[in-house]
Amino acid sequence: MPRIDADLKLDFKDVLLRPKRSSLKSRAEVDLERTFTFRNSKQTYSGIPIIVANMDTVGTFEMAAVMSQHSMFTAIHKHYTLDDWKLFASNHPECLQHVAVSSGSGQNDLEKMTSILETVPQIKFICLDVANGYSEHFVEFVKLVRAKFPEHTIMAGNVVTGEMVEELILSGADIIKVGVGPGSVCTTRTKTGVGYPQLSAVIECADSAHGLKGHIISLFCLCLPFVPWRLGAGADFVMLGGMFSGHTECAGELIERNGRKLKLFYGMSSETAMKKHAGGVAEYRASEGKTVEVPYRGDVENTILDILGGLRSTCTYVGAAKLKELSRRATFIRVTQQHNTVFS
Numbered sequence: 001m002p003r004i005d006a007d008l009k010l011d012f013k014d015v016l017l018r019p020k021r022s023s024l025k026s027r028a029e030v031d032l033e034r035t036f037t038f039r040n041s042k043q044t045y046s047g048i049p050i051i052v053a054n055m056d057t058v059g060t061f062e063m064a065a066v067m068s069q070h071s072m073f074t075a076i077h078k079h080y081t082l083d084d085w086k087l088f089a090s091n092h093p094e095c096l097q098h099v100a101v102s103s104g105s106g107q108n109d110l111e112k113m114t115s116i117l118e119t120v121p122q123i124k125f126i127c128l129d130v131a132n133g134y135s136e137h138f139v140e141f142v143k144l145v146r147a148k149f150p151e152h153t154i155m156a157g158n159v160v161t162g163e164m165v166e167e168l169i170l171s172g173a174d175i176i177k178v179g180v181g182p183g184s185v186c187t188t189r190t191k192t193g194v195g196y197p198q199l200s201a202v203i204e205c206a207d208s209a210h211g212l213k214g215h216i217i218s219l220f221c222l223c224l225p226f227v228p229w230r231l232g233a234g235a236d237f238v239m240l241g242g243m244f245s246g247h248t249e250c251a252g253e254l255i256e257r258n259g260r261k262l263k264l265f266y267g268m269s270s271e272t273a274m275k276k277h278a279g280g281v282a283e284y285r286a287s288e289g290k291t292v293e294v295p296y297r298g299d300v301e302n303t304i305l306d307i308l309g310g311l312r313s314t315c316t317y318v319g320a321a322k323l324k325e326l327s328r329r330a331t332f333i334r335v336t337q338q339h340n341t342v343f344s
Contacts, residue, residue: 008200009196009197009200010197010199010200010332010334011197011198011199011200012198012199012226012229012230013338014197014199014334014335015199015229015332015333015334015335016332016333016335016338017228017229017232017314017317017318017330017331017332017333018318018331018332018333019317019318020317020318020319020329020331021319022316022317022318022319023319023321024315024316024319024321026316027309027312027313027315027316028312029316029321030311030312030315030316030320030321030322030323031321031322031323032048032308032311032312032323033046033047033048033071033323034046034047034048034049034236034323034324036049036215036236038153038174038175038215039169039174039212039213039214039215040146040153040154040169040172040173040174041124041150041151041152041153041154041174042151043124043151043152043153045097045153046071047071047072047073047098048070048071048072048308048323049073049231049236049237049238049323050072050073050227050237050238050240050307051072051073051074051075051217051237051238051239051240052064052067052072052073052074052075052239052240052241052244053075053219053239053240053241053244054075054076054077054078054100054102054127054129055077055241056077056079056251057245057250057251057252057263057264057265058241058244058245058247058250058251058265059074059075059076059077059102060074060076060077060249060250060251061076061080061084061088061092062248062249062250063244063247063249063250063300064076064088064092064095064098064099065092065095065249066249066299066300066301066304067098067300067304068092068094068095068097068098068099070304070308071098072098072304073098073099073100073125073237074095074098074099074100075099075100075102075125075127075129075155075239076099076100076101076102077102078101078102078103078104078109078112078113078129082112082115082116082119085101085116085119085120086119086120089119089120089122089123093122096120096122096123097122097124099123099125100123100125100126100127100155101113101116101117101123101125101126101127102127102128102129103126103127103128103129103145104128104129104130105128105130105137105138105141110141110144110145113126114148117149117152124151124152124153125152125153125154125155126145126149126152126153126154126155127155127156128141128142128145128154128155128156128157128173129155129157129158129177130157130158131158131180131188132158132180133156133157133158133159133164133168133176133177134159134164138156139167139168139171142154142156142168142171142172142173143171143172145172146171146172146173147172153174153175154172154173154174154175155173155174155175155176155177155217156168156173156175156176156177157176157177157178157179157217157219158177158178158179158180158219159176159177159178159180159205160178160179160180160195160196160201160205161196161201161204161205162204162205162207162208163208165178165205165208165209165214165216166208166209166211166212169209169212169214170212173214174214174215175214175215175216175217175236175237176205176209176214176215176216176217177216177217177219177239178198178201178202178205178216178217178218178219178235179198179201179218179219180194180195180196198218198230199229199233199332202216202218202230202233202234202235203233203234206233206234206235206236206327207234209236210234215236215237216234216235216236216237217235217236217237217238217239218230218231218233218235218237218238218239219239226238227240227307227310227311228310228311228314228315228326229332231311231323231326231327232314232318232326232327232329232330232332233327233330233332234327240307241265242265242294243303243307244300244303245263245265245294246262246263246265246294246295246296246297247263247296247297247298247299247300247303248298248299248300249299249300250263250265250300252264254296255293257293260295260296261295261296262293262294262295262296263293263294263296264291264292264293264294265291265292265293265294311323314326318330318331
């Protein structure tokens, strides 16, 4: 029989952060860098824990070149060739500590990823990315990749519940991607009815991961406050797609329509993506992503500074001198309205 979980579950649209007394004099005093040591790889990483999503419009080499200058991370999309990787590694060796190779869970994916990692050994991060991280096949694939690359840090997902976070960590993953359906160009929830309110997912999954000395990434943000909210809820990293769309460093041609400059942004399960990379939508499945035209926003540098400035400001409001302190200082309050919409 179906069952109903009647426990209260909240999304980020339901809350605000409560301000607290702070000894900080300026946003400039806030330290946004964090250092992590990962459970299974034993590797240590230092940087600002914001990751560009491995979507082929935003997870580009051009994006990584700019992000690494700010000690931020890019999960490179999986559709670059080995020759593309060789050229990038040769031209931007300083970026390699801040990028991950992405892979699906198929045999061809594994072979391609292996060839890249063997050719560019400076890369120490792997992003295993599937829409449904609950499949037994995916768990076995994580185990296989861990056995093959014992010293690489593995990101794996997507899941939204604590028990699956624990299973993936125990199977060899270091960082679990948390989120099913909350993306701005994701239609999984409207097509399948499957998902989980993201605030509750982050809190519960972080608790499970940290109990095993693992880490989590909270996926997808709709606007600036969603970055500190996710970190305040216990996420170790935040992965962004839509917030980095529409920039010079994004893939795709610049479109001009009615005097406006635009760029395409689409989900990786969209019809656009599947036509581009798989020849179309297979008859046994449905498209679970949107294709949208977003305003062209110029170089990504200004967006980076805006995100980091907002994050520092949040830390000053709650009295966190270091980003690591944000989750300990964060108190969420339930609200019926988050902001004034008169001029929106």
